[in-house]
Amino acid sequence: MLLDLASIRDPNRAGQAYALTFLCPIMPGHEDLLRDELEHLGADGPGPLARLPRTHFGRWVICPDFVTDPAQPHPDSLGCEYLIFTCCIDGDPDSYLDALCTELAPETRRIWxxxxxAPDPAEGPALKAYLQHNQIRTGLFYSAYPTTTVPDVRRVLGQRSALRRLAVDAPDLSPAELQQRFLAEVR
Amino acid sequence: MSVATPTSAPTTATGTRGGNVDGQAIAITVFSTVKWWGRVVLPFVFVAPKVAPKTLTTLQRLSFIHFARWSLITQIPHNGAPQPETKLRYPHLYFESNFNGGWEEYIDAFSHILTTGMWTFWGSSYGFPKALPTGPFKAYIKANEMEASHFYSAYPEATTTEIKQAIELDPMVAELRERADRMTPEEFATAFAELMSEAQRCC
Incomplete structure (x- = not known):
């Protein structure tokens, strides 16, 4: 593996992939409302992050507080519950946040x-600034395929599936049929 | 959730709560409280894989991890009242992983393959019981883990191994595609058989 200079300069980065982490305080008394909102995000499909095609993975987590370990001399409290929002994305985080705060505005308004x-309504440049204020710097970000974008992951997976189907059918195909199907199906 | 590629693979995402699952993908989200010296040591631990990438080799052997991240949190951004001004007594280590397979198997593999590395990352955390045996470590993670209220994967049915194999196969397929329409059917059939042979060897 080559030295990844970009990730040395910016620890949020691994190759072209970027790790975004946000920690936002939840208004006291709104915890269950927010949880209900989040749990219904994927009720009718894959959820809003599917509309941002540069998203590999994303999550919303409600953190009630830090866990106090019995070996810990003193407890350490967050003081209120926090919303953790993280995602693994392709490329530039700035333009991704623009897209998040505009294209997903119906959902971001309901969440934040x-x-x-948080700004009211929670969308657009005001929400972007709020999120950037609450961004947590990554210490170490690992990607198993750091140079491959979401569209490329989907493309190579589709290609691999097509090739496997063709390999199964190949014994029953003439060379000409095999060639035609390869050109038509394996992209 | 969204499906990039149809698959007949059985569901392997087991051993965790429903919010942490999307197709084959599982989310782990963990906070642990760090002893004072972790604030000094962990930044070096984070930089090491970047200046000596071979230190990531062990992590790469954990072939089911798509993405993982660690962050050391020493202060909480303040947004004004009514948010309490939180002055943290200890640093806190945030860890998340996006992987495929069962939760139990993930922790088992993490512990057995990354035994030393686990201490490197979590040795400064209060209550870390060592990576092995795995029972106490699983209990430790369970106690510190939070369930996602919403978890999304862009390709929930694909495993990390499938993706890496498909990436490795891609240039070979592209090379054959580039010359396929200039070949006779017989030449193509021979080249296709060679591609399949190569694919079986490497992918």
Whole structure:
């Protein structure tokens, strides 16, 4: 593996992939409302992040507080519950946040309205600034395929599936049929 | 959720709560409280794989991890009242992983393959019981893990291994595609058989 200079300069980065992490305080009394909102995001399909094609993975997690280990001399409390939002994305985080805060505005309004001092409505440049203020710097970000974008992952998976189907059918095909199907189906 | 590629693979995402699952993909989200010296040591641990990439080799052997991240949190961004001004007494280590397979198997493999590395990352965390045996470590992770309220994967039915194999296969397929329409059917059939042979060898 070559030295990844980009990730040395910016620890949020691994190859072309970028790790975004946000920690936003939830308004007291809104925790269950927010949880209900989040749990219904995928009720009718894959959820809003599917509309941002540069998203590999994403999650919303409600953190009630830090766990106090019995070996810990003193507890350490967050003081209120927090919304953790993270995603693994392709490329530039700035333009991704623009897309998140505009194209997903119907959902971001419903989610971040439960967070302390989030803009009202929670969308657009104001939400982007709020998120950037609450961004947590990554220490180490690991990607198993750091140079491959979401569209490329989907393309090579489709190609692999097509090739496997063709390999299964190949014994029953003439050379000409095999060639035609390869050209038509394996992209 | 969204499906990039149809698959007949059985569901392997087991051993965790429903919010942490999307297709074959599982989310782990964990906070642990770090001893004072972790604030000094962990930044070096984070930089090491970047200046000496071979240190990631062990992590790469865990072939079911898509993405993982660690962050050391020493202060919480403040947004004004009514958010309490939180002055953290200890640093806190945030860890998340996006992987495929069962939760139990993931922790087992993590512990057995990354035994030393586990101490490197979590040795400064209060209560870390060592990677092996795996029972206490699983209990430790369970106690510190949070369930996702929403988890999304862009290709939930694909495993990391399938993706890496497909990436490796891609240039070979592209090379054959580039010359396929200039070949006779017989030449193509021979080249296709060679591609399949090569694919079986490498992917």
């Amino acid at each position: 309205r439960h967070c302390i001092n």
